[in-house]
Amino acid sequence: MTTEKICRVGVVGAGQMGAGIAEVCARAQADVLVYESTRDLVAAGRARILSSLDRGVSSGKLTERERDQAVDRLTFTSDLGDFADRQLVCEAVVEDEAVKTAIFTQLDKIVVDPHAVLASNTSSIAIMKLGMATQNAARVIGLHFFNPVPVLPLVELVTTLMTAPEVTARAESFAHDVLGKQVIRSADRSGFVVNALLVPYLLSAIRMVESGFSTVEDIDKAMVLGCAHPMGPLKLADLVGLDTVKAIADKMYEEFEEPLYSPPPLLLRMVEAGRLGKKAGHGFYEYE
Numbered sequence: 001m002t003t004e005k006i007c008r009v010g011v012v013g014a015g016q017m018g019a020g021i022a023e024v025c026a027r028a029q030a031d032v033l034v035y036e037s038t039r040d041l042v043a044a045g046r047a048r049i050l051s052s053l054d055r056g057v058s059s060g061k062l063t064e065r066e067r068d069q070a071v072d073r074l075t076f077t078s079d080l081g082d083f084a085d086r087q088l089v090c091e092a093v094v095e096d097e098a099v100k101t102a103i104f105t106q107l108d109k110i111v112v113d114p115h116a117v118l119a120s121n122t123s124s125i126a127i128m129k130l131g132m133a134t135q136n137a138a139r140v141i142g143l144h145f146f147n148p149v150p151v152l153p154l155v156e157l158v159t160t161l162m163t164a165p166e167v168t169a170r171a172e173s174f175a176h177d178v179l180g181k182q183v184i185r186s187a188d189r190s191g192f193v194v195n196a197l198l199v200p201y202l203l204s205a206i207r208m209v210e211s212g213f214s215t216v217e218d219i220d221k222a223m224v225l226g227c228a229h230p231m232g233p234l235k236l237a238d239l240v241g242l243d244t245v246k247a248i249a250d251k252m253y254e255e256f257e258e259p260l261y262s263p264p265p266l267l268l269r270m271v272e273a274g275r276l277g278k279k280a281g282h283g284f285y286e287y288e
């Protein structure tokens with residue numbers, strides 16, 4: 001049992017989610033080490049975080065001094081071996097089970113502190129599988145953030161049959177007390193609470209486009225104006241990334257064999273075409 005405060009955080013992956021997680025941790029006074037596999041990806045991840053911090057300044061959410069202090073707390077590496085002294089690591093790489101389990105196997109050997117928390121930001125892969133890729137599944141947990149991470153206040157906390165209560169308490173306290181997020185608990189079931197509800201909705205909107213039921217613009221307009229959602233389902237699918245929506249849907253379908261979770265052909269074709277949404281510049285909409 002340890003009550004040591006978590007000050008040294010590691011984030012594996014600096015894509016949309018990893019960059020957002022690293023940003024909120026640095027803004028919350030943590031020393032944050034961010035891993036990406038190549039120098040180019042490190043540079044892209046760093047630029048992503050700096051641009052979001054600048055956006056925070058321009059929208060009055062933080063001062064220039066707070067932004068500079070957050071930048072000073074961030075360091076970057078392409079060597080996972082540098083994570084040895086981390087007290088909490090959050091993995092946020094591509095939604096691929098083989099890639100994630102390989103990272104957990106490595107992290108387990110690298111991170112020295114037996115009380116350190118090894119967390120995953122997966123949306124759909126069983127946390128138990130990631131735990132079983134290590135020698136100490138008691139320290140493995142799910143901490144699932146929402147995009148854009150600096151803006152959305154929720155974290156889903158996902159414990160497995162083997163997560164230690166002490167690890168759960170540390171992870172929850174970090175998300176709530178340090179990061180200021182609202183925490184809800186979910187069972188270790190593919191999709192957890194949010195995606196179990198959100199993904200069938202996004203897929204239904206894509207099926208509506210596919211069948212000619214309505215247009216992309218009108219479906220989005222319907223949900224923004226008719227239900228006061230901040231954005232419609234097709235713009236949201238673009239924001240999440242269509243490859244990620246497909247990967248989550250595939251995993252949920254594999255777990256439940258529920259037809260509502262089965263990705264429709266239009267989604268498959270768009271992913272095959274590289275029309276992956278906002279990050280690719282093309283999806284259901286065009287982006288600059």
Ligand code: CAA
Nearest residue numbers: 052053055056059061123145146147148150151230231240
């Ligand atoms: N740091 C701090 N604050 C920021 C910021 C940053 N980097 N960027 C934006 N903000 C703030 C803005 O200041 C603004 O605050 P106020 O409302 O107080 O003025 C607020 O965030 C909204 O920003 P914008 O006005 O620039 O943008 P917007 O009003 O067009 O909203 C949006 C954009 C936040 C993305 C909004 O449309 C939204 O919430 N959409 C839904 C997103 C959603 O559902 N995400 C969940 C996806 S599912 C997921 O992530 C998990 C998964 O597993 C798939």
